[in-house]
Amino acid sequence: MEPAQDRPVFRFAPSPNGYLHLGHAFSAFENQARAEAVGGRLLLRIEDIDQTRATPELEAALIADLAWLGLRFETPYFRQSEHFGDYQAVLERLMAMGVVYPAFLTRGDVRRHVEDYERSGRLWPRDPDGAPLYPATDRERSGDERAALLASGRRHAFRLDMAAALALVEEPLFWREDTDGGMVDVEADPAAWGDVVLSRSDAPSSYHLSVVTDDAAQNVTHVVRGRDLYHATAIHRLLQTLLGLKAPVYRHHRLILGADGRKLSKSNGDTALRQLRADGSSVADILVLLGI
Incomplete structure (x- = not known):
């Protein structure tokens, strides 16, 4: 063996x-x-x-x-x-790249923002799971305004600045998918998810940040998981590329x-x-x- x-x-x-x-x-x-x-x-x-x-x-x-x-x-x-310390270290690496910002809007704030926008008859963009994309409000705050909000102790999450992150990626993103018909390259579209959460005040890491960190730490070569996570793989490929991590082969099986x-x-x-x-x-x- x-x-x-x-x-x-x-x-x-x-x-x-x-x-x-x-x-x-x-x-x-x-x-x-x-x-x-x-x-x-x-x-x-x-x-x-x-x-x-x-x-x-x-x-x-x-x-x-x-x-x-x-x-x-x-x-x-x-x-x-x-491994909470590992997730914090990875988050700080992304912060140093300038692709993370503190996000202060609550779920209620986002809901009201979307409702106000859609009263005009326009549709607010949504991610592949159907959830509204996070508004640009926090991303566009000035440094002084962010610092003041953080100093006030206001609850917040940290989100990935998707546009800034993609600007650091020089080549198109793909992942290898193991299908019943053989290996195929799937084009990744992380922008479809908007500014995803990386960490919350009540949790040291989001699923996206932890799964990428853990797969690398455990030297995982093959990720076999449900079809419901197929599109989210685009986010994971972006994070892997930013962090210089090797990408596993993926297989997304049918759901029960x-x-x-x-x-x-x-x-x-x-x-x-x-x-x-x-x-x-x-x-x-x-x-x-x-x-x-």
Whole structure:
């Protein structure tokens, strides 16, 4: 067998802010199958940045569900809560590049801004997930105004100045997508997302910043995740390029949908694995439900 450092690296990265459902099981099995097919390593990343929702009890339940499914990961597990300093360091690197600004508008402020704009019959631009793009209000503040707001202690996030970031990128952005028909290059369009959040006052990192940082720290070579994150890969490629990080190969698999056709959600308690197990389902039953 190849030395560990030379083998492909896959990771499954759930958040312990609810119980795992069928969609998580499908993604975990996909990662395991693809790692085994190429003699790769399989890592478990506990994405517990949200310390208000992530709990030790939910993490324990998550690990128990994965063990019941027969999934095995290398130890020790990677916990994001143990790497807050790494995210801060990466954020400061981006700040030094001049591509980050403090953002003070609340969700309510943004909603009112968009409503005022759309009263004229015009449509406010939205990102690929359908959320309104962040207004230019904070990006256009003067340095003195920003400093005064920060000194006042006003709650804020840090956002990526998308236009400034793209101005530092000299070549078109692409990512490698592993499809059923083979590898393809997908053109990345991070501008479609506007000025995304990198950090909040109540969380040391956004998903976008942490996933890029963690994949590099764990030497991940293959990212296998749900189709709902396909377009967000454009943001990750931009951050990787700015930070000089190697890009993994990506594969975005099909989603497991509920009876109503929507994506399963932990917050709704959709098809929780622990409940299926309590109701008498076997692992074989789970595989049938997943169609694998």
